[in-house]
Amino acid sequence: IHAAKGLEFPITIVSGLTTRMTARRNRFHVRWDGDEVGLSSRKDIATEALDRLADLEAEMDGEEKRRLLYVACTRARDHLLVAAHHVEGVESFASLVWQHSQDAPAECWRSWVATAAPPPDPGAAVDAAIDVELDAAARATWIRTRDELLATGSRSRTVSATALRRAGADLAFVPDPTDATDPARADAEWDVEALVRGWRHGRAATAFGRAVHAVLQDVDLVDGANVDTLAVAAAQVEGLADHVDEVAIAVRAVLRAPIVMEAGAGESFREMYVAAPVGDRMIEGYIDLLVRTPEGLVIVDYKTDAMGEEAGFEARVDEYRVQLAAYAFALEATVGIPVVAGVLVFANDGDPIERRIDAADLGIGAVEAALVAVATG
Numbered sequence: 001i002h003a004a005k006g007l008e009f010p011i012t013i014v015s016g017l018t019t020r021m022t023a024r025r026n027r028f029h030v031r032w033d034g035d036e037v038g039l040s041s042r043k044d045i046a047t048e049a050l051d052r053l054a055d056l057e058a059e060m061d062g063e064e065k066r067r068l069l070y071v072a073c074t075r076a077r078d079h080l081l082v083a084a085h086h087v088e089g090v091e092s093f094a095s096l097v098w099q100h101s102q103d104a105p106a107e108c109w110r111s112w113v114a115t116a117a118p119p120p121d122p123g124a125a126v127d128a129a130i131d132v133e134l135d136a137a138a139r140a141t142w143i144r145t146r147d148e149l150l151a152t153g154s155r156s157r158t159v160s161a162t163a164l165r166r167a168g169a170d171l172a173f174v175p176d177p178t179d180a181t182d183p184a185r186a187d188a189e190w191d192v193e194a195l196v197r198g199w200r201h202g203r204a205a206t207a208f209g210r211a212v213h214a215v216l217q218d219v220d221l222v223d224g225a226n227v228d229t230l231a232v233a234a235a236q237v238e239g240l241a242d243h244v245d246e247v248a249i250a251v252r253a254v255l256r257a258p259i260v261m262e263a264g265a266g267e268s269f270r271e272m273y274v275a276a277p278v279g280d281r282m283i284e285g286y287i288d289l290l291v292r293t294p295e296g297l298v299i300v301d302y303k304t305d306a307m308g309e310e311a312g313f314e315a316r317v318d319e320y321r322v323q324l325a326a327y328a329f330a331l332e333a334t335v336g337i338p339v340v341a342g343v344l345v346f347a348n349d350g351d352p353i354e355r356r357i358d359a360a361d362l363g364i365g366a367v368e369a370a371l372v373a374v375a376t377g
Contacts, residue, residue: 001072012076014069017093018086069093159278161285161326207238208247209304212347213288214238215251216302217271221264224255250304250347257345257352259291259300267292276333278368283330285323290331296340299327303346317355320344321362322370328359329367339364 073080084101086094101109214234219227231248235241254260268291275284289300301324305316324342332339339359346353 001068004075005071007075008077009075010077011079011081012073013081014072015083017069017083017097020090020092065093066096069096073097156281158275158282158284161283161323161330206304207240208243208250211235211238211240211243211247212250212254212304213302215247216254216288219251219255221255221260221268224252227251227255253347253352254302254345257354259298259343259354259356260289260345262293263289263291263300274327274330274334276330283326283367285327285330287327287331293340296338297331299324299331299339299342301327301342301344303344305346317344317357321357324357325362325364325367328362328364332364 073082082097084094084098086092086098211231211234214237215227215230219230227248228244231244231251235244235247240247255264268289269287270289272287272290273284274287275282287299288302291298291300301320303316303320321342324344328339328342331337339362341359342357342362344355344357346355
C-alpha cells in the first residue's frame with residue numbers, strides 16, 4: 001500500500017480486511033520511554049510501565065492503520081471493490097469499512113442477506129435447461145478467451161542477453177561463403193530447442209560476482225586507488241563482509257587486463273544499457289564495459305568463474321560468446337556503429353585471463369532468429 005501512494009488504477013480491489021486492527025501477538029516486547037523500559041514476555045506477564053506504553057503505541061498504530069486503509073481505498077479511479085464481511089463485535093478493517101459505508105449512497109454498495117429459497121416452479125424446468133446450455137457455451141467461450149489472454153500476457157516482452165546465454169545455445173559457427181564481404185553477418189546454426197528449454201533459468205550472478213561488478217562500475221580504471229573502499233561497501237551489501245579481500249583481489253586482477261587498461265587510457269563507457277527491437281519483442285542488457293578503439297567498438301564482459309579444466313573453461317567461453325553476440329546485435333541496431341570484438345575478462349584468483357572473440361566469430365547474424373525463437377517459445 002505504501003508503494004501505491006500517488007498511483008491510481010481503474011479498478012482497485014482491497015482484500016484481507018478481516019485482520020483485527022488491535023490484535024496483539026504473544027511474544028517478547030520491549031518499549032522505551034526515556035530511561036524507563038517496559039517488558040513483557042507474554043500477554044499476562046508484563047511490567048507496570050509496559051501497559052501504559054503499549055496503549056500509547058497501540059493508539060498510534062491504530063491511527064496509522066486507518067491512514068493506510070484510506071490510502072488503499074483511494075487508489076481507485078473508477079471502481080473500488082471492498083469485501084466488508086466481518087464478525088460482529090470484532091474490530092477489524094472490514095468492520096471499519098462497514099461502519100463508514102452506511103451513509104454512502106445505496107447505488108454504490110450492496111448488502112447480501114441470506115433468504116429462504118423460493119418454492120420450485122415446475123413450469124420453468126424447460127427454460128432452466130435452455131439457460132444452463134447457453135451458460136455452458138458462454139462459459140466455454142469465456143474460458144477459451146481467458147486462456148488466450150493469459151498465454152499472451154505470460155510471454156515476456158523482453159529477452160535479456162544474460163538469459164539468452166543461460167539458455168545454453170550451442171553456437172556451431174558456419175561462415176557463409178556468399179557473404180565474404182561482411183563475415184560478421186555470416187550465418188550460424190544454433191540449437192534453438194536448447195535455447196527455449198533453458199530460457200529464463202536461474203539467477204544472473206552470484207553474490208561474489210555482483211560485488212565485483214559493483215566495484216568495477218565505479219572504480220578508477222587508471223590506478224584503482226579506491227578499490228578497497230568500494231570493496232568494503234559492495235561486500236557488505238552482498239552479505240560478504242568476511243570476503244572483502246577476495247573482492248578487492250578480483251577487481252585488481254580485472255584492472256590489469258590489457259583491454260581494461262586501454263579503456264582507462266581512452267574513451268569507455270561502463271554499465272551501458274542497450275536494447276533493440278526483435279519482432280514484437282526486445283533484446284536488452286547491460287554491457288559491463290564498452291571501449292571505443294581505433295578499429296571500432298569492443299564489448300568487455302567481466303567474469304568471476306572459478307577456473308577448472310581447460311575443456312570446461314573453453315565450454316564456458318563458448319557459452320559466453322552467445323551473450324556477447326546478443327550485446328553486439330543490440331548495440332549495432334541502436335547506434336549503427338560496428339562492433340569489432342567482444343572480450344571476456346576472467347579474474348581467475350588474481351591472474352586475469354583475457355579472451356578476445358572477433359566479430360566474425362561471434363555469430364551476430366544468428367542472434368535475431370534465436371531471439372525470436374526464445375521469445376516465442
